[in-house]
Amino acid sequence: MDLAIGEVAARTGHSQSTLRYWESVGLLPAPERVGGKRRYRPSVVDRIAVIDLARHAGFSLAEVRDLLDGVDAGADPQSQWAPLVARKRPEVEALIARAHAMHHLLGELERCACDSLAACAAEARAGLSD
């Protein structure tokens, strides 16, 4: 039994607008139409689960689209993930480093004992080395 867009939305937790948007940017294949309305196969729910998985890992929609395009073209998921992961890892590591730096800086700001902005600025110039 095929699914209407509302049903897919309910099952995946994404809005109908989002699903239509994903289709418009090539992330979801255009499904069959019955009376002008989209009819999805149940497997689209798996595809959306993979999209969610990839997005959780920090991939952009464009990157997920490339991954899925490869799989659609016959590649196995494993060989599709590998280069994407290799490309993404340094980005995520940079994000982690940056987030930790932000956290550290918050601690310093909380202990800020400057009595003027100029003093804060001087501290800033002394303490920031990136």
Add this chain to the structure above:
Amino acid sequence: MDLAIGEVAARTGHSQSTLRYWESVGLLPAPERVGGKRRYRPSVVDRIAVIDLARHAGFSLAEVRDLLDGVDAGADPQSQWAPLVARKRPEVEALIARAHAMHHLLGELERCACDSLAACAAEARAGLSD
């Protein structure tokens, strides 16, 4: 000696456009004009250093503006930072947690041995609990 916008840009590493934009959103006070052109006092460089400091800590322009508005109104930096830092800390901690989760997930994806998207989706549903 006052500074032209180009000089401020050169000293702070921000473009003239950015400085004008910051002024338009209330982050920098409107400086005096001489012949229609902005003339900055040297202290603006300190102010921009504080802005950079706050942005490094993850604050938005609006948050930095609120901070500086308070200081301009006579508050000491210390008492202005405190509530902002308290508000920001959980956000940054959430960012750190999320970034680590992304990193962990990348490791799992790299070891992905699924032979189909449906299998990946099943893994995803099993492994993701947020």
Add this chain to the structure above:
DNA sequence: TCTTGACCTCGAGCCGACTCGAAGTGGCAC
């Protein structure tokens, strides 16, 4: 006087990922 260069304003565009609203259509129940 003419040119150059630094500056000015204003509006629009950009990025990603949606989100919303208006106006129209399909099909089912009563």
Add this chain to the structure above:
DNA sequence: GTGCCACTTCGAGTCGGCTCGAGGTCAAGA
């Protein structure tokens, strides 16, 4: 046949933080 709901399309708006371009102005130097 009419009311209703789920769906359709398309275009525009949102968020933050710039960035760019067109066209105009000002002052200094050759």
